[in-house]
Amino acid sequence: MSIPAAWANRLSIPVIGSPLFIISVPELVIAQCKAGVIGSFPSLNARPIEQFEEWLQRLNSELGPNDAPYAVNLIVHKSNDRLMADLELCVKYKVPMIITSLGAREDVNEAIHSYGGIVMHDIINNKFAKKAVEKGADGLIAVAAGAGGHAGTTSPFALIQEIREWFDGPLALSGSIATGDAVLAAQAMGADFGYIGSAFIATKEARAAEGYKQMITTSASSDIVYSNLFTGVHGNYLRPSIVAAGMDPDNLPTSDPSAMNFGSGGNTDAKAWKDIWGCGQGIGAVKEVLSAGEYVAKLVREYNAAKARIGLSAVAVAAE
Numbered sequence: 001m002s003i004p005a006a007w008a009n010r011l012s013i014p015v016i017g018s019p020l021f022i023i024s025v026p027e028l029v030i031a032q033c034k035a036g037v038i039g040s041f042p043s044l045n046a047r048p049i050e051q052f053e054e055w056l057q058r059l060n061s062e063l064g065p066n067d068a069p070y071a072v073n074l075i076v077h078k079s080n081d082r083l084m085a086d087l088e089l090c091v092k093y094k095v096p097m098i099i100t101s102l103g104a105r106e107d108v109n110e111a112i113h114s115y116g117g118i119v120m121h122d123i124i125n126n127k128f129a130k131k132a133v134e135k136g137a138d139g140l141i142a143v144a145a146g147a148g149g150h151a152g153t154t155s156p157f158a159l160i161q162e163i164r165e166w167f168d169g170p171l172a173l174s175g176s177i178a179t180g181d182a183v184l185a186a187q188a189m190g191a192d193f194g195y196i197g198s199a200f201i202a203t204k205e206a207r208a209a210e211g212y213k214q215m216i217t218t219s220a221s222s223d224i225v226y227s228n229l230f231t232g233v234h235g236n237y238l239r240p241s242i243v244a245a246g247m248d249p250d251n252l253p254t255s256d257p258s259a260m261n262f263g264s265g266g267n268t269d270a271k272a273w274k275d276i277w278g279c280g281q282g283i284g285a286v287k288e289v290l291s292a293g294e295y296v297a298k299l300v301r302e303y304n305a306a307k308a309r310i311g312l313s314a315v316a317v318a319a320e
Helices: 026-035 049-062 083-092 106-113 126-134 156-164 180-189 210-217 239-244 281-285 292-319
Strands: 015-017 039-042 070-075 097-101 118-123 139-143 171-174 193-196 224-227 235-238
Touching (some): 026 039, 049 083, 139 156, 180 193
Parallel strands (some): 039 070, 139 171, 171 193
Antiparallel strands (some): 224 235
């Protein structure tokens, strides 16, 4: 299955706003979709589960046929004891796109396909990509080096190339994408979408602490630390937030991956790490807190300017 062609007319730029733990809420998703990018949120951001249903009702009522579709992120890890209940609500409200993480399950994919929904699965290497497609995922989100959250370590150039050797379905690229230029570069490499998360944290609609937003606007790639201490899975985090928590970011202990927990209460150490802020390496391009609409408009301007610049370069080379 491919992304419906009709969706293309509803997008101002080929971008998926990644689901941000705690931070993505209906206000942000609606603003993203109305600006012309696919907005998303983790189902576990809505607690208790009754709130998740309220959010789905709101999204379905406030987003129209000309707005970009929205997506819900389901954590398909055995510790997520809400998975099947959340999946049932996704089917009930016919969520257009589901983003699955931390595992791939055929029964989950079949349930989404039952009403015509599309499943995108995030992966950090080619091995996991093949497993996801074998289990019925329609598309892939390549989480390359430099991405926020649970990032991989493979160069986006290598990861996209390896996936495109065998897969011609929908493909999004995650990893330090924060400008329209980077979205166009992702397409040039073979991806269909840029997958942007960290830059949306620094938007007015995001449910993030103001200190978190401001830290993003004043930080750069050198301020990102890669560690598995905080969730049991390696991810990228803001160095100043680790320092503020009284830890040495250059000498962090290693966590036991078996302690990973994404159940209804989230990670067991979530409260202890609540001020440890995740972020990707692309934040050097984020200089101010904007509304989601303003940020998407900026992306579109940069994207179109990059296309024009490359087009002019191609003409100049041909003339030579």
